[in-house]
Amino acid sequence: MSDDDDFMADSDQEQYDFEYEDDDEPADGDVDIENKYYNAKQLKADNPQEAIDEFLGVPNLEDQKGDWGFKGLKQAIKLEFALGRYDDAIVHYKELLTYVKSAVTRSYSEKSINNMLDYIEKTADDSTAYKCMEEFYSLTLDTFQATNNERLALKTNVKLAKLYLDKKDYSALSNKVKEIHKACQREDGSADPGKGTYSLEAYALEIQMYAEMKNNKRLKALYQKALTVRSAVPHPKVQGIIRECGGKMHMSEENWKEAQSAFFESFKNYDEAGSMQRIQVLKYLVLTTMLMGSTINPFDSQETKPYRNDPRISAMTELVDSYQRDDVHRYEAILKDNPDLLQDKFIAENIDEVSRTMRTKAVLKLVAPYSRFTLAFIAKHIKVSISEVQDILGVLIVDKKLKAKINQENGTVVVDNVENADQLQRLQDWTSAISDLWSTVLNEGEGFKLDESQNAGGAFMPGAFDTNMSAAPLRAGGGRLRPQKGGRGGKMSTYA
Template identity: 45%
Template sequence: MADDFMLEDDEDYEFEFEDDDDEMVEPDVDIENSYYNSKALKEDDAGAAVRSFLEIVDKCKSEKDEWAFKSLKQVLKIVFRTDQLDEMLKHYQKLLEFAEWPSITKNYAEKSIYNIVDYASSSTNAQFLERFYEITTHALHKLNNERLTLKTLMHVARFFLSQKNYVKFKSLLRQMHLLLSNENTAVTDQNRETHLLELYSLEIQMYSSLEDNKRLKELYQSSLRIKTAIPHPKIMGIIRECGGKMHMQEEQWSEAQTNFFESFKCYDEAGSMDRIRVLKYLVLSNMLCESEINPYDSPETQPYKENPHVFAMTKLVEAYQKRDIKEVEKVLHEHRQDIMEDEFIRQYVDKILYSIRSQVLLEMIQPYSTVQLSLLAEKLAVTTEIVEQSLIGLIMDRRIQGKLDMIHEIYVKQSPLTILSDELTKNTQKLWSDIAKN
């Protein structure tokens, strides 16, 4: 195991840090030998290593020597790794006190504490994490380090977000927005915008859960106005996914497809499994914008075509692009659980069916000047009511020029001139009717 507190959760946003302990400490041969002897015990006898490191702490703390700080960091790593979480909290509080010593530089203390926060955040024990973050935020007020405070609060915010504790989450948001205000000169403009994007991505996740579309739209637009940030790709994946969903709600299928593709690439770059979910959304939007291009034709998506998690959506888009209604319905039936388990996809399944029926209807009615709705329904294997609704939609969208004779249940193709004549007649009749009323 490396000396440094490294991230073990590949879903986290930060990257690994190098251990600079050895550069920090001035040589003291006896203490140094004890330190490295203690390190040698870590893998074989963790308990003995802890006792040995704590002996160094006891020897050095009276002189506020950095070897005490360095040894206590090693103790924290061992007790956390062996799940002695109460012990970790006890030693962590002591380490935070040591961080105020004159022998510990501000940069070294900041890097050490943040690495510990990173490391501890991989815990799945919610009770421990809440106490750990409480101790950390309390200590940060005394350390007066705004940069460390901001980075740590991001971790705490992610924790409360995962717990759906939105009251505490919103309180942290206010603190972080204050730290990122333009009046705070401790944060550079580029870092400010990078942190703002991360903050927006956290807010987007909360408001997505709360289904607050108005606030989501505001956050998405605010994020797009940021130009100089260099965010982690997962952050942009979250923001672009939000944009894709918003465009879907507004039935802007092409714009949604673009955003989902960008989101997929960002998640893929970050190594996040969220790429699978967004790939499904990309396939969904591809069908709804009636694209002739297979979504798996791009170099980025092609390797995932055979992925079992997207198999159902892959089969669906293949049937869709062949204009094979029966196959589309078969895929929806056979893979119903896989497709319908995603609430977002579920709300657009009817639109997929409407879209493919409309496209097939367009082809079917081309040879006819007049056609019975029952004939179209028979060919599509649907009810006449569904055919009627699809034709009305095509007429309203001006994709076909014709009218429905509801008495005789037929569709009648019309020329542009006939349509214009009918509209003039209708408008004239309305005008005379209005005059007669007056």
């Protein structure tokens, strides 16, 4: 591993655990210089202060600026920054940049400076360190713009813009992304295909800014514009950031379907990049599934299936399971037992909608058999406050999903049975109409009238009916009369 590679060491490693160069490093310096440099490296772990002095002594041993002096300054600056000696680090960084013009090759200096900026970005952890880092970026820009190193200048500008985002200095960030976009254009104002990656990174930073500012109008325009960039080959993490912000934008618009799609794409990009943010975005994906009311398990896809039993996602897995089974008690228990879920601001803002949906469904199911109940009764069974129950019932009544009246004085609710009364009245009206029709047909229908001979032969009593048996008219002797075959107005015959 080269001397520069140790700048890329993970931030969780020992701060002074820098690695050694391979034997193919330039070794054309004086033996005393080389020995002093490697002796300083031996001191880093146990005596970093003395190591700094040794590293700073290396450039003084050179007759003219060269590789060993450049390397000695790099190591000294790293240690000074790690120890919080920021003023000293800035002074020596200025000296280091003087080596760029002629003492070392352009490719070597570019790689070394870029890796150093990556290193300090990872190790900076307070406002003083951020201020030092900003000074590093500004010095770097001045140097490489003067030497027409446009690529490193763009990289540094992107890093500086990210620093402004972390500091929430939105004014400086806006100016910086405009500068980056302009640098990514040709003279005629068209996009430069060779700089599309930097342009997309600028879009990602700008999109994050507007997402934090909750400026959805501007965010939506930039999001759509970023998705149309085709000339870039960005790091998948950049795509993950853009898609994540897009998902949050769609969530704020209650466009659950588009949000789900954006979060899924974001998860895949973060997963490809090996970013730990994939776990958080996967939680957002599960949250969106519940808001959609979808019955499809988000862990059924090939990409998410390996995370189904991941302990970092288990709470969200159980939440979506209880939601799809309408188990409000289990749902509430999971939220109570996993308070860390609500530490994420985005989840905390949106989980209330899911909880309200769960509780509303539970209330409707609970009160269905009752015509009268108390607020306390609902609160006890759903395990929420009385005020929350009152709010839920109020929404149900306004939405006409429940016809009831709330008596706030005694905390009772009376279900309005007007609908049932209307149904009963309609049934009674229908029965009365049928009875009238039946009477009209039998009393006035020609098929039931007697001719004169039949009327003379017996004492027929018009209008007499046996309402318990049938509507056939009764003969004086007690027998029933019924029409014989022969059509309308035929003779009546009798049956016992």
